[in-house]
Amino acid sequence: xxxxxxxxxxxxxxxxxxxxxxxxxxxxxxxxxxxxxxxxxxxxxxxxxxxxxxxxxxxxxxxxxxxxxxxxxxxxxxxxxxxxxxxxxxxxxxxxxxxxxxxxxxxxxxxxxxxxxxxxxxxxxxxxxxxxxxxxxxxxxxxxxxxxxxxxxxxxxxxxxxxxxxxxxxxxxxxxxxxxxxxxxxxxxxxxxxxxxxxxxxxxxxxxxxxxxxxxxxxxxxxxxxxxxxxxxxxxxxxxxxxxxxxxxxxxxxxxxxxxxxxxxxxxxxxxxxxxxxxx
Numbered sequence: 001x002x003x004x005x006x007x008x009x010x011x012x013x014x015x016x017x018x019x020x021x022x023x024x025x026x027x028x029x030x031x032x033x034x035x036x037x038x039x040x041x042x043x044x045x046x047x048x049x050x051x052x053x054x055x056x057x058x059x060x061x062x063x064x065x066x067x068x069x070x071x072x073x074x075x076x077x078x079x080x081x082x083x084x085x086x087x088x089x090x091x092x093x094x095x096x097x098x099x100x101x102x103x104x105x106x107x108x109x110x111x112x113x114x115x116x117x118x119x120x121x122x123x124x125x126x127x128x129x130x131x132x133x134x135x136x137x138x139x140x141x142x143x144x145x146x147x148x149x150x151x152x153x154x155x156x157x158x159x160x161x162x163x164x165x166x167x168x169x170x171x172x173x174x175x176x177x178x179x180x181x182x183x184x185x186x187x188x189x190x191x192x193x194x195x196x197x198x199x200x201x202x203x204x205x206x207x208x209x210x211x212x213x214x215x216x217x218x219x220x221x222x223x224x225x226x227x228x229x230x231x232x233x234x235x236x237x238x239x240x241x242x243x244x245x246x247x248x249x250x251x252x253x254x255x256x257x258x259x260x261x262x263x264x265x266x267x268x269x270x271x272x273x274x275x276x277x278x279x280x
Contacts, residue, residue: 019086024058026083030074031056045069064159071161081160082106085153092143092150096240100233103223103242105157110166111222111256113206113215117179118188119168120151121158122195122203127188128152130180158200167202169259171215175205175276182280189277193270204263205272213262214255222252 031041031052038056039049045066054060062070067080082105093101104110112119117131129148132139139147157164170192178185196203206213221233232249233242243249264272 019083020058020061022086023062023080023083024056026076026080027052027062027070028056030070030076030079034074036074041070041073044073064156068159068161078161081156084160085156092146094238096238100240100242101154103225103231103233104154104164106225107157107164107223108162108226109224110164111253112166112168113220113256113259114168114170114174115215115219116171116174118170118174118192121155121166122168122192122201123151124184124188124191125152126184127180130184134179158198163200165200167204167256167260169204169206169215169256169263171206172208172272175273178280186277186280189273189280193273193277196266196270196273202266203269204260204266205269206259206263207272210262214258220252220256222249222256 031038034041036044038052042049042052045052046069047066051060051066055062055066062080062084064081064084067084070076071078071080085105086101110121112121117123118127120128123131125148128151129144132144132147132151158166175189175192179188192203195201206215219235223231223233225231229244230249230253231242231244232252233240263269
């Protein structure tokens with residue numbers, strides 16, 4: 001197994017997160033490459049110069065609108081949007097999960113089989129809070145809230161330009177387990193049905209009728225990075241591993257393709273999700 005590769009660390013100012021410093025330095029680098037002053041960039045963005053200056057000093061957090069505009073004006077290819085999910089939330093993640101967030105933020109495509117819970121990128125806030133509240137030993141209330149907020153923030157990978165292209169195969173048992181109670185689960189199922197309408201999200205349900213399948217070993221995530229590297233990510237109890245070894249990645253890619261073939265078609269998957277939601 002190779003080490004998890006995070007967003008490359010850069011020099012960071014005191015009391016600021018590595019991700020915030022990285023965003024600030026990248027913004028400055030792209031601005032200077034475009035031969036724009038802070039004032040000129042601010043004018044193009046429709047903001048005051050102080051906002052650009054504060055963000056470049058990592059003293060103010062950027063939002064999605066600011067980031068999208070910078071990516072467009074500076075021609076970054078969405079580089080800043082890929083950093084955004086890391087800001088202000090990285091420390092909320094467990095140690096073993098933090099670097100995966102960087103990989104996920106970089107990825108251009110994601111393939112995920114969910115055997116136990118709804119994928120984090122598709123969870124509602126109430127469902128995520130219910131999942132985190134079930135941790136053993138229990139998490140403190142403030143930890144649950146911080147991790148819930150961080151999990152929802154990761155979903156900004158779908159708001160960047162271009163958005164992450166994702167394929168999800170969800171086991172039917174995940175849809176029928178009333179995590180958080182029936183009201184929370186119904187809201188979650190309705191959210192899944194709605195999310196499936198996005199052109200960059202492909203959602204399939206693996207039905208009970210599929211019987212034995214290649215995903216019986218558990219959940220897995222396959223990422224493709226901008227440089228063409230393909231990675232396999234798997235989780236264990238309070239641990240995670242990633243590999244780019246062909247002998248590990250290729251069989252998992254084939255397994256995912258097989259799962260897609262055994263899953264219900266997209267429209268039928270959404271119908272099943274809606275039917276289960278109505279009974280919640």
